[in-house]
Amino acid sequence: MSLPDPSFLVIQCLSGLTYAMFLFLIASGLSLIFGILRVLNFAHGSLYMLGAYLTYYFVSQFVNAPGQFWWAVIFASLSVAIIGGIIERFLLSRLYIREELNQLLFTYALVLILSDFAKIVWGTGQLSVSRPAILKGAVPILGQYFPEYNIFIIILGPAIALLFWLILHRTRWGRFIRAAALDREMLGSLGVNVNRLFTLVFAIGAWLAGLGGALVSPIVAIVPGMDVEIIINAFIVVVVGGLGSFWGTLLGALILGQVTSFGILVLPRLSMVFIYVLMAVVLILRPWGLLGKPLQR
Amino acid sequence: MSKENWFLTILVLLLAFLPLTESRFYVFLGTDILIMGLFAVSLNLLLGYTGLVSFGQAAYFGIGAYTCALLMKKASVAFPLAFVAAAVFGAIAAMIIGFFCIRLTKIYFAMLTLAFSQIVWAIAFKWNSLTGGDTGLIGVNFPAHLDSPIRFFYFTLAVVALSFYVLRKLVNSPFGRILTTIRENPERTEFIGINVKLFQLIAFMISGFFAAIAGALFGIFNHSIFPDFIFWPQSAEVLIMSLLGGIYNFFGPVVGAAVLLYLRMQVTSFTQYWPLILGTILALLLFFFPGGIVGFLKSRQVFTRKNKCS
Amino acid sequence: MTVEKVKKSFDGFVAVNGVSLSVKKGEICSIIGPNGAGKTTLFNLITGHLPVDEGKLIFKGLDITRMPSYRICRLGMGRSFQRTNIFPRLTVFQNIQAAILAHRGQSFNFFKPVEPFFQEETQAILERVGLKDQAEKVSGSLSYGFQKQLELGIALASEPELLLLDEPTAGMSAQETHHTIDLIGRITREKGLTLLFTEHDMGVVFSISERIMVLHQGRLIAEGSPNEVRNNPDVKKVYLGETR
Numbered sequence: 001m002s003l004p005d006p007s008f009l010v011i012q013c014l015s016g017l018t019y020a021m022f023l024f025l026i027a028s029g030l031s032l033i034f035g036i037l038r039v040l041n042f043a044h045g046s047l048y049m050l051g052a053y054l055t056y057y058f059v060s061q062f063v064n065a066p067g068q069f070w071w072a073v074i075f076a077s078l079s080v081a082i083i084g085g086i087i088e089r090f091l092l093s094r095l096y097i098r099e100e101l102n103q104l105l106f107t108y109a110l111v112l113i114l115s116d117f118a119k120i121v122w123g124t125g126q127l128s129v130s131r132p133a134i135l136k137g138a139v140p141i142l143g144q145y146f147p148e149y150n151i152f153i154i155i156l157g158p159a160i161a162l163l164f165w166l167i168l169h170r171t172r173w174g175r176f177i178r179a180a181a182l183d184r185e186m187l188g189s190l191g192v193n194v195n196r197l198f199t200l201v202f203a204i205g206a207w208l209a210g211l212g213g214a215l216v217s218p219i220v221a222i223v224p225g226m227d228v229e230i231i232i233n234a235f236i237v238v239v240v241g242g243l244g245s246f247w248g249t250l251l252g253a254l255i256l257g258q259v260t261s262f263g264i265l266v267l268p269r270l271s272m273v274f275i276y277v278l279m280a281v282v283l284i285l286r287p288w289g290l291l292g293k294p295l296q297r
Numbered sequence: 298m299s300k301e302n303w304f305l306t307i308l309v310l311l312l313a314f315l316p317l318t319e320s321r322f323y324v325f326l327g328t329d330i331l332i333m334g335l336f337a338v339s340l341n342l343l344l345g346y347t348g349l350v351s352f353g354q355a356a357y358f359g360i361g362a363y364t365c366a367l368l369m370k371k372a373s374v375a376f377p378l379a380f381v382a383a384a385v386f387g388a389i390a391a392m393i394i395g396f397f398c399i400r401l402t403k404i405y406f407a408m409l410t411l412a413f414s415q416i417v418w419a420i421a422f423k424w425n426s427l428t429g430g431d432t433g434l435i436g437v438n439f440p441a442h443l444d445s446p447i448r449f450f451y452f453t454l455a456v457v458a459l460s461f462y463v464l465r466k467l468v469n470s471p472f473g474r475i476l477t478t479i480r481e482n483p484e485r486t487e488f489i490g491i492n493v494k495l496f497q498l499i500a501f502m503i504s505g506f507f508a509a510i511a512g513a514l515f516g517i518f519n520h521s522i523f524p525d526f527i528f529w530p531q532s533a534e535v536l537i538m539s540l541l542g543g544i545y546n547f548f549g550p551v552v553g554a555a556v557l558l559y560l561r562m563q564v565t566s567f568t569q570y571w572p573l574i575l576g577t578i579l580a581l582l583l584f585f586f587p588g589g590i591v592g593f594l595k596s597r598q599v600f601t602r603k604n605k606c607s
Numbered sequence: 608m609t610v611e612k613v614k615k616s617f618d619g620f621v622a623v624n625g626v627s628l629s630v631k632k633g634e635i636c637s638i639i640g641p642n643g644a645g646k647t648t649l650f651n652l653i654t655g656h657l658p659v660d661e662g663k664l665i666f667k668g669l670d671i672t673r674m675p676s677y678r679i680c681r682l683g684m685g686r687s688f689q690r691t692n693i694f695p696r697l698t699v700f701q702n703i704q705a706a707i708l709a710h711r712g713q714s715f716n717f718f719k720p721v722e723p724f725f726q727e728e729t730q731a732i733l734e735r736v737g738l739k740d741q742a743e744k745v746s747g748s749l750s751y752g753f754q755k756q757l758e759l760g761i762a763l764a765s766e767p768e769l770l771l772l773d774e775p776t777a778g779m780s781a782q783e784t785h786h787t788i789d790l791i792g793r794i795t796r797e798k799g800l801t802l803l804f805t806e807h808d809m810g811v812v813f814s815i816s817e818r819i820m821v822l823h824q825g826r827l828i829a830e831g832s833p834n835e836v837r838n839n840p841d842v843k844k845v846y847l848g849e850t851r
Binding site for chain 3: 466467469472473474477478484486487488489490491492493496545
């Protein structure tokens with residue numbers, strides 16, 4: 001048996017990294033919302049999908065404008081953030097006094113509604129967005145070519161991670177957010193408007209999902225069903241890394257990215273089973289994930 | 298006889314006369330409702346009675362369907378034996394999966410049930426030689442002696458009625474009462490001397506057993522079996538059925554199943570956007586009717602002595 | 608029941624720091640100490656709700672250190688909780704009946720209807736704790752005081768030999784407190800129970816305890832009869848600040 005071509009391995013690895021960065025964007029939003037609001041947002045994949053569809057929409061609105069792709073990304077992700085904020089403020093928050101199952105089920109109701117909404121507005125066919133002009137090319141790596149756009153994503157991922165870490169640890173609101181994860185009642189009695197904080201957190205989480213969808217639009221086919229596909233993988237990332245853990249999410253995304261990338265080649269029939277087995281094993285042996293905090297009694 | 302027993306008797310009698318309407322549609326719908334009603338009630342044993350939110354009950358439904366059909370088709374096993382084997386298989390699967398899941402609580406429990414259910418789905422999806430993979434298992438015929446929709450309907454009616462009878466006895470027994478205390482307060486139940494984990498596991502197994510029966514029936518009724526039966530939206534749909542009907546009531550899930558299936562049939566005849574309707578129903582349910590249909594109806598009645606609804 | 612050098616920490620905070628004590632059959636003992644002294648944690652360790660980090664727990668001659676809660680309960684330990692811990696959607700009657708069902712080994716009875724079981728025994732306990740008129744009420748809708756009485760009823764339904772009560776009169780008015788303590792005292796003497804309870808109300812503590820143990824910052828700092836403890840300078844310091 002011959003050894004695989006090293007350049008091939010590198011390309012696969014980079015593909016895995018690219019996918020990992022998208023997963024990280026979406027999963028970090030999911031993790032943030034769970035960590036602070038204690039809501040597992042099933043609809044997170046739907047927000048990602050909306051980000052992609054809205055990017056398509058804005059690109060078609062900004063025809064022939066300079067930098068149309070980037071403007072579309074900005075508008076799309078902000079739109080999703082606003083939608084998220086509205087959902088939290090006017091709908092989700094009304095369910096906080098009830099048991100957690102109700103909030104979870106509401107987010108599932110959103111999945112159903114948003115999925116059909118996308119179909120109604122944009123139809124069931126595949127849509128696509130072209131890559132931005134400055135990143136249209138490919139870079140030669142060890143004799144093979146790798147898209148510039150993907151490299152951009154690989155760099156952008158950690159950059160956004162760093163940005164978030166800075167916000168969480170160096171700003172006032174960041175400190176409030178971290179405090180809310182630990183003890184929201186205490187925070188409220190300190191005079192912080194916890195309701196507004198929750199809306200803000202949900203909006204940020206939605207923004208991350210929307211951004212992920214917006215940035216992924218040139219690479220994948222924009223179809224209904226992309227919401228369901230990504231949310232399961234986001235769940236796995238968040239479970240493996242640790243619900244509510246920032247670095248855990250990054251680690252989980254990296255792991256899942258590589259597993260997906262290589263799994264398809266090595267054991268195509270088992271790779272699908274494998275990621276679920278991974279999720280189950282983590283939950284059985286170490287439910288708080290690789291970097292989360294151990295569960296308390 | 299209690300109110301619920303009256304309901305069951307009237308239901309069985311009504312349904313027994315259904316085929317006389319000479320309507321293939323009603324026989325079809327009736328069979329569908331009975332099967333899904335059983336599935337929903339089996340789920341509710343966990344959800345409404347024991348307080349366990351499982352997102353993976355479709356796994357046992359699918360296991361029941363595949364086991365029964367495969368035994369009949371590929372191993373030429375006689376239907377009665379295949380049917381019982383399917384149910385037992387479902388219970389065993391529930392035992393294995395449940396053993397791992399009950400060690401966790403709440404959201405982690407739910408996620409692990411989902412993970413296991415997805416593993417079962419992935420196996421069904423990929424094991425082409427056994428399950429037919431994505432294209433599914435087709436050509437599942439009515440078994441001998443039950444080879445018409447009407448006969449199968451009566452068989453289903455008998456099986457489901459018997460299952461309901463057994464399950465009702467169960468939930469009204471001391472065992473069933475302990476399950477409700479576990480739902481209300483697992484910590485306190487532990488300290489009245491109950492091995493809570495053991496009871497949760499038993500409930501899990503019973504639920505899996507009856508879900509598998511429902512699945513076996515459905516596989517034959519549908520004449521084909523697809524991995525879709527196990528995919529997580531199926532688990533979500535049966536959960537919604539239970540909630541719609543009302544989880545704190547034995548027959549609530551049956552009502553929910555009937556309403557949902559009927560609605561789906563009507564809606565899909567003039568639009569493809571059933572998920573939109575379903576999602577809206579679920580949202581309305583959560584905001585305005587937390588007790589489900591039965592809960593809502595009960596709250597309108599004179600205050601009953603054993604009012605357990607929210 | 609004996610507690611030997613038991614230690615428990617949470618994330619570095621030592622809640623119980625090498626506590627040793629013992630309670631003899633038939634004794635009425637209380638554990639007192641300022642808030643945060645570790646009283647509830649100690650109870651949780653004894654009843655098996657929390658695992659100990661170090662030390663041993665012995666009950667009726669058996670090592671219960673690693674035993675699961677439900678087994679400890681079956682051995683004959685009963686407990687009431689600081690925050691009311693009942694079965695809210697069940698009626699008062701059903702709450703008590705469930706506890707009796709569990710205790711009398713009927714929990715695996717799958718097929719008989721549950722209503723007629725142990726009617727007399729349940730009524731007896733309801734009367735004992737003064738909830739006879741509330742029997743058909745949904746327990747979650749009861750007032751705090753009644754819920755506390757139900758708490759006690761559930762604990763008694765398991766026919767324990769050792770009863771652990773965590774702040775049984777918390778949040779009660781003076782009259783209710785007096786009534787509750789009276790009731791507890793009578794039941795304890797009637798059934799020959801061993802009683803170990805925690806309290807903040809010193810009047811209660813000194814009125815019925817035979818022996819008092821004082822906990823402070825996870826350590827046992829004093830032990831003895833009510834008079835001994837009352838005059839103990841360490842205890843005074845802990846409760847009242849510097850003494851003269």
